[in-house]
Amino acid sequence: MKRIKLLHFLALAFICISMQAGAQQRTTLSGTVTNDQQEKMPGVTVKLKNTNTGTVTDEQGRYSLPVTASEGTLVFSFLNYATQEVAIGGRSRIDIVLKNEESKLDEVVVVGYGTLQRKDVTGAISSVTAKDLENQPAMTLEQLMQGKASGVQITQTTGAPGGQIEVRIRGASSINAGNEPLYVIDGVPYYNGSQDPDGTSYGTTTPTNALASLNPNDIASVDILKDASATAIYGSRGSNGVVIITTKRGKAGGMRVNYNGYFGVQQVVRKVDVMNASQHAAFLNAWAAANNNPIPFPHPDSLGKGTDWQDEIFRPAVMQNHQVSMSGSMGKSRYYISGNFYDQEGIVINTGMKRYTFRANFDQDISDRLTVSETFAYSKTDSKSVPINGAGKGNVRSAGERALLTSPILSVYDSKGEFNTVPWYGATKFENPVASLQTTYGNLQRDNVTGNITLSYKLLDGLVAKSLVGVNMTNTDNKEYYPRSTTYIGGVLGGLGFLANRRVSNVLNENTLTYSKVISKHKFDVLGGMTTQSEKDFSATNQPTLFPDDRLGINNIDGATGVPMVSSLKTQWSLVSFIGRVNYQYAGKYLLTASIRADGSSKFADGHKWGYFPSVAAGYRLSEEKFIKQLGLFDDLKLRVSYGVTGNQEVGSYQSLPRLVTDASYIVGGQLLSGARLTSLANRDLTWEESKQLDVGLNASFLHSRINVGFDYYKKRTENLLFSIDIPATSGYGSSKALFNTGSLYNRGFEVDLSAALLTHDFKWDLSANFSRNKSVLTSLGESPGTTTLFVGYAPGTKLGQVYLGVFHDQKEIDAYGLQPDAKPGDMKFADTNGDGKFTGDDRLPIGTPMPKYIFGVTNTFSYKGFDLTVFVESSVGRKGDDIDLLNDPTDLTSNKYKKFVNIWTPENAETATVPGPGVSNYSYSTFDIVDRSYFKLRNIRLSYTFPHSLIPFLGSTAVYLSGENLITISDYPGFDPETGSVGYPTTKTVVLGLNIGF
Template sequence: MKTMMYLWCLAGLCLAPFARAQQTLTVVSGQVTDAVTGEPLTGATVALKASVGSTQTGADGKFQLSQVPANAILVASFVGYGMEEVAVKGQTNVQIALQPQSALDEVVVVGYGTQQRKDVTGAVASVSAAQLEKQPAASMDMLLQGKASGVQISQSSGAPGGRATIRIRGASSVNAGNEPLLVVDGIPMYNSSKDPGGTSYGTFSATNALASINPNDIQSVEVLKDASATAIYGSRGSNGVLIITTKRGKSGSAQVNYNGYYGWQRPHTKLDLMNGEEHAEFLNDWAGASDLPAPFDNPQAIGQGTDWQDLIFRQAGMTDHQVSISGGTENTRYFISGNYFNQDGIVINSGMERYALRFNIDQQINQRLKFIQSLTFNRTINRSVPIANAGSDNVRSAGERAYTASPTATLFDEDDAYTTNWYGISKPESPVNSLLTTRNRLEGDNLLGNMGLEYTIAEGLTAKSSIGVNLMNRANEEFYPGETTYIGGLFGGLGILANRRITNILNENVVTYRTSFADRHRLEATGGFTWQTETNRSSSTQPTGFPNDLLGTDAIGGTTGTPVIDSDLSDWSIASFLARVNYQFNDRLLATATIRADGSSKFAKGNQWGYFPSVALGYRLSEEDFIKNTGVWDDLKIRGSYGVTGNQEIGNYQSLARLVTDLLYIFDNQLINGARQTSLANQTLTWEKSAQWDVGFDMGFWNNRLRLVFDYYKKNTHDLLFTINLPAYSGYRTALYNTGQLENRGVEIELSADLFQNDFTWSVQGNYAYNRAKMVSLGRSGSTSLFLGYAPGVNLSYIYEGIFHNDAEIAAQSYQTGVQPGDIRYKDVNNDGQFNADDRGIVGNPQPKHIFGLNNQLAYKGLSLGIFLQGELGREGNRISRLFDPSEVASNKAHELVNRWSPDNPNGTLPRAGVGNWLSSTYLLQDMSYIKLRNVQLGYQVPGRIVGIRSLQVYLSGQNLVTFTRDGFFGYDPDGGNGYPTASTVLLGLNIGF
């Protein structure tokens, strides 16, 4: 009997290939449509289940598959729609209708798991790949700007790869870190610069960690805002969390995609400055007020003079190329991409290159075990220029060189050498030649990887263990030539060679249990242990006295100065236990409870563990009959949360007594290296903690074509880290302590609507946020720059009230003495008849009162148009002081000062040249509000399929094209710095799918 069974099995195995060969294979065609509107869906994927065969629909929604078995099952999918399986059953024409997927059913990535949107109880905003792909960008932060409520992103520098500042629900700290935690494919990190040190006088742009991440690889970004969402990250959740998920492969035949563009950049704006004749007249007036001879006999002969902005700024190109391949089988899925990005800066001698490779794989080893891997390697090369002044202005920013250099000076002197001096300047160097010859090259290699195993222990019970690494190597080379730069001239050439190596290792172990019972209860419990450590090593040498400027730092062996040599080693680690429970009753009542315990090496023994709990409740009223029967709401959910999160970003070893070995002592007539203690130990140093509560609601109307999300929150951060003054007898000046409180409260609104959904489609997404910050307590800080009831960053300043035009106006008041016509009139704030420091007032609002974004997407058949607006209102800042200070002579001036007071212009409205009572005042304060046309993109999707090409789109994109500001705003961009202006860009791009 057994022999017969073996023979039958052997025969079956031998005949199986022939049976498959005999199976009828045919060509199947059909159409994929919207189940609601009946409209064809372009670009939908149709695949053979459990096979690698797949295709995509054309502009008419039609598809065709060859080699299809008669008993095959077709699987159709499309972004925004549910998946549909249809049995072929011998048919040659198959019609497939896909149901639109409700926004409530979309999956949201939360800490250590995912949830459907309808089940989320916390404040979580999502930005999908479809939204990100509408705007080409160099880095992720540029894509996120204006896309999520409560998220403020400021481009502090327009330099390629320059760092951006990200704030979620305002700044939670004064002295500790305020950047949100980034979680990239499960690896926590910060957008802090990891660059090695520069020279003692260097001011080059700190690079943006996000610029090393290829934005084309990003699938989605989730913004966790309230304590319920962020408490799962415990001591690193106070500033919010950005979860970045990269693209992964899908089952089906291999799909190859090319995305590329070429762009043209130009400075977004030019400052309105004095020309040569006007500045010469100003200098003559200044000299006359100072009893000096006039430096220019005939200002009119100078004419327009030299426009240094035109010489330092330029039009520049940028290009981006990406090739990706993805696909796989039911058990193995992959996504592989390669990217090359090159951006020349709009400032001469600046730019950035990025090379990036990514390999993501999902392997179902068997029914219970799954392997998951995310791996990326990138290399960046930055050519930087100074973006801020340093070393008592011995090094000036690129922007300042452009706007302060006198237009009376020429680019070259009579000997065809670069001009290095003009009237009033004390540190001569050519604004152009110093930039061209200064060298700063920062190279960085970054390996970011995470791999893990997920095992299904039993039904509903899974365990996942992963290992992540973030390996960074940075090398910086700076050189200031002795002949062409002022700082280089002081030292006979100044250079630096610096290196930094960072090793960050992460281990996470998480168990998740999901179950439902009694048809009305659903439960999900997550628990885990994580451990992360980082080691940071750096070294540098700063040589001076170079034999010549030709070889720069390549001639370091021939330097004659005493080099400054430095090295550093630091490390930190954190161990954590976490737990979260999600409970649902009858799809109506929702509850989430979270707790995380963190032990950090950054704090003293006995005070290293912190505990961060949160709880959230939600009620889906839309599931109740009395709501359903109204016919108004498709979704109505109210929710509330409360929790505590922490901030450990205080630097390493702050709780310890620290020594430095920078002193030399003389013993027995010999120099001996010595050490001295620079700080006291603080065994009580601990986390800044933020207690936050949030109430909100989610609404959906008319089949969720109109959606509204509203949140009101209040966040109180206590135990702020302050450096407080110590009594002199302690032997130390200051110490770091926990003291003081800061409050943030605000409102967030997100509104989206699908206005048209036929041949012509029009969707709108808008968001708005209002945040108020104020110091609730200063504690023991003794700070003189912070004020109770005001936000950090306000100023104590004199109040400007115009100028004195004549002696009569001076005689009509008595509190300002020793002034003359053309001098500044200040306000007597306390009305005591005297003018002194007591007449200063608290002015300025460093944070915007309102931030918003508005995105319109319109399409008609193959044509598409995207228009994205973003803005901030109510923020104040100072104008460029040197351009408006008529008492200062070493720089050019704003054109406004042409209307200054002078004996020949007694009705002038601005202070006279050489004004005698110049003080820092609201004369410099200006409204920084703006509305910016961030992106306009016109695209065309070629209809149908072209031989060998699955899809083809061309587009024209304009970025940062127009900025609307308040009257009187003076600066390059209210959203960027003046050290390196922002650029306007036009891109021509191409997307091809094979």
């Protein structure tokens, strides 16, 4: 009976619960969502908090949602709008107004000497935020910028830690003057030229990147100014574009402490497919036979694979990075302080770099009118290096050359376990690569101090005076030693040492007035000011030889008995400038910007020192027109057009003056006296190189800024090119050069930028992409004589060569072709390009494409709850460059070769050969040496997880991440990397595991 009663009770309870649940399920909430402009909002997510129950609003902003709890909470969310939570409170209808958060249109963009909201920008500007740069294994800013901005081509010319990186904004604008952009770091302009002392006179220079001293983790934003409207305010230094870098500063609030660190492993991106020992021995046999010499290797197959020098020289290398930062405010003071340690082993044995940085940024509101801002940064880099480029013409080879050109026939060690010193057949300037790399000493240390202090005083409402004083001081030491026992150049000279020091100091003073005023529908921003900047540069070198012993090396130069090469050099330059700019708006619809800068530079001749660089830009915000608003399509639609003139002063000092050296000796009165002699002609007309640029742009934003598109078309013509021209020997100046203004260069192209929030709910998908196409053409050489690398109508760097058609397999092919009767079987077949029925030197054409036809980058970011996955790919297409190192030369027997030379022409392989024979008698630079350097790279892939605060309540934001760099490279290029080439220092692929903790 009790069991029956219990069953009855449970049944009754179940019925009551079911009735209650049914009543709750029948409760339906509805309403309408609008924004603060009273516009109805479709696509808004409406969810019952802490449940999976949810919906989205329809085209009229309406929603209907069945709920099971009258006391629950609704959550309304939409991209670029503040998320709102509303208690249901038993209601059946809830209408909500969402407030717009700061959108991309309201982002602040840093321009020259000021800031603007993006919607008010009339120039072509690309921006990279701190979020785009974070949690990636890179030492320098340029590496992180690759593929992130349209119109910006960044080429990593070497994989060496801290090595130089080439940046081109809208193509190269000069031939012999600088082509790097101007960098403005916290208001202070820098030109990223090498500040290292020169290496030895035998080609051992190992230039590094001056920006390697800047810690990327300290960067808050990067704004890249590309058109003349944006860059003309920098006048004589704006023709190559301007990169404005803003470092992090403190914000109001309590102290925030952050740690970011990672450990990683690097490997060479890919190995080069070269001959093994038996294959190279067969090649050397064929070469000897073709030249009627005895066969050096009777049984080449017995040698097997031999030594893989790439495996011997390259290694997996570790890297680590640790940063601690503190930021916040105390009263009216705001601060950001950081310390960083970065340590990267090189993938080449006996190389690597360490960097130590410290930064302190302070802002103090002295009163309601006066604000003082201070920036201070110190960095020290310490690198172990080897020569990067093969500048020594075989006397000193780069790491890549040693790994690829050394014959695999040679072994690392001999039978006694000592380094092998027996060269292979045909070897000249021999050295054992492992022995030479391990025993060569190369150490470069740089100390860099930068800082500035800014006073900003509000004179009147809208009128602000600002004064900035900034300094940048660099001290660099370079020490090198090449042992006589293990290096070729050291053996020739009895040991080669090198000591060098270079000190560079740069001082800047800027004084500006800005006035802002709104009168009805008119808005004015006026800027005026004066700046001065000067730089002093001193270097000294000492190159001793004939050391008594290798063991002490550079630490025993007093024991060196050779006559040392000693030199010193001091240069300086100064720049005085006046600037002015007006930004005008009418009704938020019509935009006008006009600027002018007058620069006076000490680098140019008297009467030509001053240059004037004006610009004007107009913008029309079509989205403010009623007929555009009625379409209901655009959040913003802006048409831009600009025109301006910029300059280039990046040439050496004293180029307009006659220069003397004091190494001359004269006989006067029967006595030998020291004297001076002229080494260069004066150019009293030397003046500015000018770039005139037209830009037409369009920006559009859709779907509440979920989709943003930008398009720019530009034409840039550089005139009065600064050309270094050979002086005839009959002038008495030998083979020296002089700088002249002559010729013109033309760049034309277009750029497309896209950003889109494709999915915006729990699973988010953000896409950003950019595409750039640039064509560079030399339009005039002016008074400059023709060369083999400069041709009117072609891009600079295009070379003169033959068109290669293949191999003459036998005499019948030579006779049938008829145009090369002197050729032999195995020789190269060339085209009659001018159609005159004969093959001559006149058939040479400009060949190769030194710059890519287009570049693009695409970033996809996927987010789900605490997980974030970022995939970034980058590509360069259409570049075709030469590959004329010894790997590709069939006439050379001193070095190893690409594996394609296995199929070299020989009498036994005549019918199937694809490569000219080792005895080729007509080898000439041609399309045989041109290779496709296009590539597609998985530049970065990063997976991170941010722990929920409830899991670690005593910490702030905490995340762990796994990041990979350069993991996949797709290219037909046969060398290490299509970016760097097949010699030099290879690039790396890297995987790191990192941790980011906030307190």
